[in-house]
Amino acid sequence: MKYLAYTRCEFLRGFRYRANYWATLVIRSGAAIPESSFRYRANYWATLGGAAILVVIQWSLWTAVYRNTGPIAGISLGSMISYAMMGRVVSGFLSEPVALPAGKRIWSGEIVHDLVKPADLHFQLLFQNLGNALYKLVSTGLPLLTVLWSTGVLKVPRLPVLAVFAMSMLMGYVTVFSTSLLSAVITFHTKSRVGIDHVYTVVELLSGLYFPLDFFPGWLRRVADFLPFKSIHYVPLGIWSGIIAPGAVASSLLHQLIWTILMVVASRVLWSGALRSLTIQGG
Amino acid sequence: MNSTLMSRGSPHASRPDERDPVIVVEELTRHYRVRLDGEGFVEKVSRFFKPRYRYVKALDGVSFTIRAGESVGYIGLNGAGKSTTIKILCGVLVPTSGKVTVLGVEPFRHRTRNARRIGLMMGQRTQLLWDLPVRESFDLLGRIYDLSRETYRANRDRLVEALGIGDLMDTPARMLSLGQKTRCDLALTFLHDPAVVFLDEPTIGLDILAREKIRDFLKAEKKRGVTIFLASHDLDDLEIVTDRVMLIHQGKILFDGTQEELRRVTGGSLGTLEDTVRRFYREAELG
Ligand SMILES: Nc1ncnc2c1ncn2[C@@H]1O[C@H](COP(=O)(O)OP(=O)(O)OP(=O)(O)O)[C@@H](O)[C@H]1O
Ligand SMILES: [Mg+2]
Numbered sequence: 001m002k003y004l005a006y007t008r009c010e011f012l013r014g015f016r017y018r019a020n021y022w023a024t025l026v027i028r029s030g031a032a033i034p035e036s037s038f039r040y041r042a043n044y045w046a047t048l049g050g051a052a053i054l055v056v057i058q059w060s061l062w063t064a065v066y067r068n069t070g071p072i073a074g075i076s077l078g079s080m081i082s083y084a085m086m087g088r089v090v091s092g093f094l095s096e097p098v099a100l101p102a103g104k105r106i107w108s109g110e111i112v113h114d115l116v117k118p119a120d121l122h123f124q125l126l127f128q129n130l131g132n133a134l135y136k137l138v139s140t141g142l143p144l145l146t147v148l149w150s151t152g153v154l155k156v157p158r159l160p161v162l163a164v165f166a167m168s169m170l171m172g173y174v175t176v177f178s179t180s181l182l183s184a185v186i187t188f189h190t191k192s193r194v195g196i197d198h199v200y201t202v203v204e205l206l207s208g209l210y211f212p213l214d215f216f217p218g219w220l221r222r223v224a225d226f227l228p229f230k231s232i233h234y235v236p237l238g239i240w241s242g243i244i245a246p247g248a249v250a251s252s253l254l255h256q257l258i259w260t261i262l263m264v265v266a267s268r269v270l271w272s273g274a275l276r277s278l279t280i281q282g283g
Numbered sequence: 284m285n286s287t288l289m290s291r292g293s294p295h296a297s298r299p300d301e302r303d304p305v306i307v308v309e310e311l312t313r314h315y316r317v318r319l320d321g322e323g324f325v326e327k328v329s330r331f332f333k334p335r336y337r338y339v340k341a342l343d344g345v346s347f348t349i350r351a352g353e354s355v356g357y358i359g360l361n362g363a364g365k366s367t368t369i370k371i372l373c374g375v376l377v378p379t380s381g382k383v384t385v386l387g388v389e390p391f392r393h394r395t396r397n398a399r400r401i402g403l404m405m406g407q408r409t410q411l412l413w414d415l416p417v418r419e420s421f422d423l424l425g426r427i428y429d430l431s432r433e434t435y436r437a438n439r440d441r442l443v444e445a446l447g448i449g450d451l452m453d454t455p456a457r458m459l460s461l462g463q464k465t466r467c468d469l470a471l472t473f474l475h476d477p478a479v480v481f482l483d484e485p486t487i488g489l490d491i492l493a494r495e496k497i498r499d500f501l502k503a504e505k506k507r508g509v510t511i512f513l514a515s516h517d518l519d520d521l522e523i524v525t526d527r528v529m530l531i532h533q534g535k536i537l538f539d540g541t542q543e544e545l546r547r548v549t550g551g552s553l554g555t556l557e558d559t560v561r562r563f564y565r566e567a568e569l570g
Contacts, residue, residue: 012415113405117398
């Protein structure tokens with residue numbers, strides 16, 4: 001699978017800055033540290049710190065909400081904490097790939113180099129971003145998970161559940177990538193991001209990023225259940241936390257699978273169209 | 284592709300006009316549509332709803348044939364249409380009309396198939412992975428082009444040696460100087476044994492010694508039988524590396540022949556290629 005080479009490069013790229021920081025420090029001891037490598041390292045700690053603060057806030061929030069009530073919408077405090085905490089752990093992996101390099105490269109003309117490779121551009125991007133997502137998972141998700149697990153805040157489910165969760169999360173990744181590629185194509189046509197950003201906030205809500213879909217009013221729940229976006233957070237986290245009952249897991253996975261395929265096909269068709277107009281108009 | 288390249292052996296084995304055509308271009312035109320921006324507020328707004336366009340004829344009936352093992356210099360003033368030609372030959376730009384085949388296929392219809400057998404280097408745009416050590420860029424391409432481990436190693440080591448970039452392999456690309464980056468980019472362009480390479484201003488911004496190294500390298504690759512299509516404003520590059528020159532002006536080919544022939548038509552046998560080309564422009568009253 002040659003496309004995994006792209007994944008590897010993007011994964012390594014994430015770690016590069018940190019390693020680089022130490023290298024420059026050793027080589028240039030005494031001399032000024034290049035500002036950029038310092039920034040990247042600072043960036044890493046800021047990300048980790050930010051994630052930790054969000055974890056604490058969410059934990060306090062849900063504990064406070066549940067203090068005087070029983071289960072809300074049939075969800076116990078334990079499941080809710082599990083959903084929210086694990087949501088923080090995988091949030092990097094499942095976040096919108098803002099670094100979707102296609103847009104930037106189209107305008108700078110560097111896309112020419114990607115186009116003259118014997119590789120499909122859509123898959124190049126998909127696998128490249130997977131590397132970046134995995135980097136976020138390993139660099140911030142994993143430390144967070146370790147802390148939450150060792151302090152007993154988060155319980156890790158049994159292996160079969162874990163395997164299903166991993167599969168579901170991977171489909172979630174493909175869905176979030178396709179959604180973002182679609183919005184990149186729209187941006188390409190409208191040449192402006194205004195609007196897309198607002199739409200994306202709604203997508204995040206419908207995906208179950210902030211809370212499980214069970215909290216929605218009936219009509220919104222039906223809308224969210226139909227749309228592909230619940231594939232991004234709700235299904236994987238619901239499986240992890242048990243909010244999706246074991247009996248409903250199979251149908252949720254099927255929903256994910258169908259939508260994942262549809263989203264890949266849809267984003268691919270529109271993306272190829274944008275690319276064609278690029279080679280026809282000239283770049 | 285590689286095997287046919289090798290079996291042909293030295294490019295001097297047969298006369299150039301008997302070898303297989305690698306690039307065939309017939310009556311190629313390419314127009315760009317440029318949207319006109321109005322003057323003043325009212326016109327700007329009305330043009331938004333009812334756009335008006337200006338058409339630029341970047342290529343205007345270009346025809347030529349390039350055979351295996353030839354090295355061709357592409358000369359033209361800024362905006363003459365050099366980069367447009369190269370983009371079309373690489374399949375990243377669709378022609379407006381005309382016929383183009385590279386190694387028997389139409390590049391824009393079979394972009395990825397074409398990509399396997401060609402190499403492209405653009406002097407202004409690096410293809411190195413910006414944040415990673417140079418080695419990783421080589422590894423990535425080795426996998427993308429499905430090179431066997433042996434071929435990959437052999438090619439990489441040969442190119443690293445020829446371009447003297449051994450010491451740079453573990454440096455992240457963003458830390459390299461322009462000349463170092465260019466040499467790495469050039470090595471990447473030749474990594475997969477392309478049958479034909481397109482070089483668009485490869486020596487832009489380089490010092491005398493760096494240019495010399497690159498010319499030596501290109502001469503060696505030419506000896507190995509690689510077809511070279513080189514566009515450059517540094518006519519010394521072209522004089523040393525290429526046998527044949529094509530002169531394009533406002534999308535039309537004005538001259539196509541050997542360097543000696545160009546000297547003959549401009550009525551002088553002395554001076555550099557640059558002097559000759561300058562004479563050519565003066566006589567044609569194009570300057
Ligand atoms: N994307 C584009 N949209 C509109 N016009 C373009 C576009 N690209 C090139 N052109 C125009 O087409 C003509 C040929 O451009 P091209 O880039 O092929 O020139 P060139 O010979 O490579 O020039 P240079 O020596 O400056 O690199 C120019 O007049 C240029 O302005
Ligand atoms: Mg150019």
